[in-house]
Amino acid sequence: xxxxxxxxxxxxxxxxxxxxxxxxxxxxxxxxxxxxxxxxxxxxxxxxxxxxxxxxxxxxxxxxxxxxxxxxxxxxxxxxxxxxxxxxxxxxxxxxxxxxxxxxxxxxxxxxxxxxxxxxxxxxxxxxxxxxxxxxxxxxxxxx
Amino acid sequence: xxxxxxxxxxxxxxxxxxxxxxxxxxxxxxxxxxxxxxxxxxxxxxxxxxxxxxxxxxxxxxxxxxxxxxxxxxxxxxxxxxxxxxxxxxxxxxxxxxxxxxxxxxxxxxxxxxxxxxxxxxxxxxxxxxxxxxxxxxxxxxxxxxxxxxxxxxxxxxxxxxxxxxxxxxxxxxxxxxxxxxxxxxxxxxxxxxxxxxxxxxxxxxxxxxxxxxxxxxxxxxxxxxxxxxxxxxxxxxxxxxxxxxxxxxxxxxxxxxxxxxxxxxxxxxxxxxxxxxxxxxxxxxxxxxxxxxxxxxxxxxxxxxxxxxxxxxxxxxxxxxxxxxxxxxxxxxxxxxxxxxxxxxxxxxxxxxxxxxxxxxxxxxxxxxxxxxxxxxxxxxxxxxxxxxxxxxxxxxxxxxxxxxxxxxxxxxxxxxxxxxxxxxxxxxxxxxxxxxxxxxxxxxxxxxxxxxxxxxxxxxxxxxxxxxxxxxxxxxxxxxxxxxxxxxxxxxxxxxxxxxxxxxxxxxxxxxxxxxxxxxxxxxxxxxxxxxxxxxxxxxxxxxxxxxxxxxxxxxxxxxxxxxxxxxxxxxxxxxxxxxxxxxxxxxxxxxxxxxxxxxxxxxxxxxxxxxxxxxxxxxxxxxxxxxxxxxxxxxxxxxxxxxxxxxxxxxxxxxxxxxxxxx
Numbered sequence: 001x002x003x004x005x006x007x008x009x010x011x012x013x014x015x016x017x018x019x020x021x022x023x024x025x026x027x028x029x030x031x032x033x034x035x036x037x038x039x040x041x042x043x044x045x046x047x048x049x050x051x052x053x054x055x056x057x058x059x060x061x062x063x064x065x066x067x068x069x070x071x072x073x074x075x076x077x078x079x080x081x082x083x084x085x086x087x088x089x090x091x092x093x094x095x096x097x098x099x100x101x102x103x104x105x106x107x108x109x110x111x112x113x114x115x116x117x118x119x120x121x122x123x124x125x126x127x128x129x130x131x132x133x134x135x136x137x138x139x140x141x142x143x144x
Numbered sequence: 145x146x147x148x149x150x151x152x153x154x155x156x157x158x159x160x161x162x163x164x165x166x167x168x169x170x171x172x173x174x175x176x177x178x179x180x181x182x183x184x185x186x187x188x189x190x191x192x193x194x195x196x197x198x199x200x201x202x203x204x205x206x207x208x209x210x211x212x213x214x215x216x217x218x219x220x221x222x223x224x225x226x227x228x229x230x231x232x233x234x235x236x237x238x239x240x241x242x243x244x245x246x247x248x249x250x251x252x253x254x255x256x257x258x259x260x261x262x263x264x265x266x267x268x269x270x271x272x273x274x275x276x277x278x279x280x281x282x283x284x285x286x287x288x289x290x291x292x293x294x295x296x297x298x299x300x301x302x303x304x305x306x307x308x309x310x311x312x313x314x315x316x317x318x319x320x321x322x323x324x325x326x327x328x329x330x331x332x333x334x335x336x337x338x339x340x341x342x343x344x345x346x347x348x349x350x351x352x353x354x355x356x357x358x359x360x361x362x363x364x365x366x367x368x369x370x371x372x373x374x375x376x377x378x379x380x381x382x383x384x385x386x387x388x389x390x391x392x393x394x395x396x397x398x399x400x401x402x403x404x405x406x407x408x409x410x411x412x413x414x415x416x417x418x419x420x421x422x423x424x425x426x427x428x429x430x431x432x433x434x435x436x437x438x439x440x441x442x443x444x445x446x447x448x449x450x451x452x453x454x455x456x457x458x459x460x461x462x463x464x465x466x467x468x469x470x471x472x473x474x475x476x477x478x479x480x481x482x483x484x485x486x487x488x489x490x491x492x493x494x495x496x497x498x499x500x501x502x503x504x505x506x507x508x509x510x511x512x513x514x515x516x517x518x519x520x521x522x523x524x525x526x527x528x529x530x531x532x533x534x535x536x537x538x539x540x541x542x543x544x545x546x547x548x549x550x551x552x553x554x555x556x557x558x559x560x561x562x563x564x565x566x567x568x569x570x571x572x573x574x575x576x577x578x579x580x581x582x583x584x585x586x587x588x589x590x591x592x593x594x595x596x597x598x599x600x601x602x603x604x605x606x607x608x609x610x611x612x613x614x615x616x617x618x619x620x621x622x623x624x625x626x627x628x629x630x631x632x633x634x635x636x637x638x639x640x641x642x643x644x645x646x647x648x649x650x651x652x653x654x655x656x657x658x659x660x661x662x663x664x665x666x667x668x669x670x671x672x673x674x675x676x677x678x679x680x681x682x683x684x685x686x687x688x689x690x691x692x693x694x695x696x697x698x699x700x701x702x703x704x705x706x707x708x709x710x711x712x713x714x715x716x717x718x719x720x721x722x723x724x725x726x727x728x729x730x731x732x733x734x735x736x737x738x739x740x741x742x743x744x745x746x747x748x749x750x751x752x753x754x755x756x757x758x759x760x761x762x763x764x765x766x767x768x769x770x771x772x773x774x775x776x777x778x779x780x781x782x783x784x785x786x787x788x789x790x791x792x793x794x795x796x797x798x799x800x801x802x803x804x805x806x807x808x809x810x
């Protein structure tokens with residue numbers, strides 16, 4: 001696959017209350033963005049198990065995004081603080097094992113930030129594109 | 145019962161909202177090939193009656209035990225389809241939705257790519273659906289009481305409605321009196337009703353209603369619990385006046401050494417008060433309050449030989465030893481009616497609000513016009529002997545509204561009409577006044593608004609289209625510099641008084657309530673409703689409702705209507721007496737839990753505790769979740785070292801296959 005044609009696959013974990021609602025707002029406002037990113041809904045970014053990130057990279061994703069409420073605005077008071085700390089560490093770990101830092105992204109998008117959601121998607125997809133296809137962790141056979 | 149998954153997949157066209165970018169037939173065809181899928185159909189409107197009937201019939205005829213609906217956001221219709229499942233006798237949590245509208249058809253233009261993405265999302269949903277487990281919704285009792293924060297017209301109206309229905313209301317107001325912004329107004333547009341005349345009876349009613357407990361000069365400090373069972377902590381600030389002894393005679397204020405020296409908040413600083421004060425004559429409760437930041441006794445510990453107010457008070461009501469009091473109670477629902485602040489005109493320095501005393505805001509003019517105001521209703525600018533009656537008066541509209549440079553893109557909705565009202569009152573009070581209004585647009589959208597605007601123009605108020613660029617002094621006069629955009633001519637208008645029609649902004653301390661109640665803000669920084677059209681008084685927090693300008697700028701009729709809506713929503717909870725609590729809670733597998741207690745520390749709601757269980761004759765510590773307290777955030781799940789904590793419907797074992805499905809589809 002040539003570099004220009006490469007269409008990365010990105011898996012995103014969005015909290016129900018802010019980022020998922022922000023992505024819904026982007027939809028309601030008909031804001032256009034790339035199709036490369038698929039969303040998995042969780043109730044809180046604090047629910048996102050670091051294992052999900054590794055798993056996504058194993059199962060075919062070239063990039064991963066975790067997005068939650070702005071720190072301090074968590075619907076569950078402190079869930080996104082846990083997420084922030086967990087994924088700061090996770091980021092270090094991924095860097096340590098040689099995963100391009102561009103592959104793992106974290107963002108804070110509120111329920112009213114439909115336009116920001118578009119910017120985030122574009123940036124994350126662009127990052128994954130630059131990082132190229134990810135083979136390092138890839139499982140040969142995916143069981144689902 | 146044989147519980148081998150038999151999935152039905154339903155792909156919605158949503159009219160053409162989905163089908164114009166997503167090939168729904170292809171998605172349904174693809175879905176029918178997925179593992180465990182028994183039927184896959186597409187239909188124009190899944191949420192419609194026939195659409196839901198389709199699902200119900202398939203559940204009966206095909207023996208489906210899982211359902212995937214690929215349509216709009218689950219935030220929109222998850223509850224609708226859960227009900228459909230329940231009606232067909234299936235556990236409502238056997239539903240999974242794929243969001244192929246908001247997250248697909250509406251945000252993508254390329255039909256091929258959008259269809260491919262819709263297939264991925266449906267595959268992920270179908271894989272998760274296979275693994276779903278039935279959940280039971282628990283019902284809890286609702287505390288038959290309501291907390292209302294803010295006692296302006298919104299809070300007052302909501303309190304009266306709920307109290308009349310027979311439920312207890314705790315009405316908490318930050319300032320010493322109820323009444324809010326409406327009490328500051330002289331007349332109300334477009335009917336020119338006297339604001340005080342229609343408001344004060346309601347103020348008296350809330351104070352005397354047997355079901356309403358009025359907590360003035362108080363602030364909500366903390367709210368915990370959940371819908372139906374909120375624990376509320378309120379700080380009753382010390383007034384330094386015994387409410388039971390004070391008769392409201394006012395001798396203390398006359399005697400206070402600082403009488404007439406402290407700017408009155410109620411009069412927007414145009415009038416003066418004492419350190420012990422009643423905010424305004426009709427205040428409810430009619431009890432005096434000592435300003436702790438101004439009172440000499442409280443700031444310096446000394447006020448002459450002895451405080452004059454104490455000497456003057458016939459009932460011995462003043463008590464400098466009084467302390468804040470914490471009041472705690474339980475409520476089932478909460479209404480937030482905290483209102484607005486007006487835009488700070490000094491943030492538009494080009495209009496000279498800070499520089500010239502004859503540049504004032506609309507609310508300040510409101511106080512000048514008011515018979516209860518600092519001038520007794522005379523329009524006098526300046527102090528003492530220099531005071532004069534302005535003849536040439538210019539209004540500038542949209543100050544702090546529809547203005548990106550100050551971060552307020554929204555229209556404040558009331559300024560056009562309050563400008564018209566004030567212009568009318570000025571022509572009434574100053575017959576030879578020459579009033580003009582500089583405007584961008586006139587938005588007279590409400591009932592009777594256009595008629596009133598028309599009347600004001602017929603009374604001789606001139607409307608000039610153009611947003612002034614600056615206001616400066618020339619001799620004794622102020623010059624309003626603008627361009628008349630209808631005639632394309634520059635204008636330099638010499639006037640005696642400039643009135644800035646300032647817009648409405650969220651309360652400067654809006655953050656406090658957000659932190660306490662977990663509310664969201666919309667882009668304009670006002671509190672955000674759950675849905676702009678269909679849930680305009682609800683919030684993302686169950687059991688918490690919004691009323692009035694806290695949710696966005698609105699006039700008095702809209703505020704009252706929303707307050708009644710919020711009261712009705714709160715009453716639905718209170719009168720049904722029961723509420724279903726979150727079923728997608730965390731659960732800890734006690735067989736694998738090692739009792740480390742990390743989840744106990746993580747849980748923001750203290751819903752997990754360590755308990756001792758007997759394992760083969762040994763006592764072992766394990767963590768256990770209290771379902772009623774758990775709100776289902778899942779923080780404990782991601783934190784658990786052994787994977788013993790799992791969130792129902794969001795288990796690792798359900799999400800990991802979703803990830804895999806998305807991977808396979810690439």
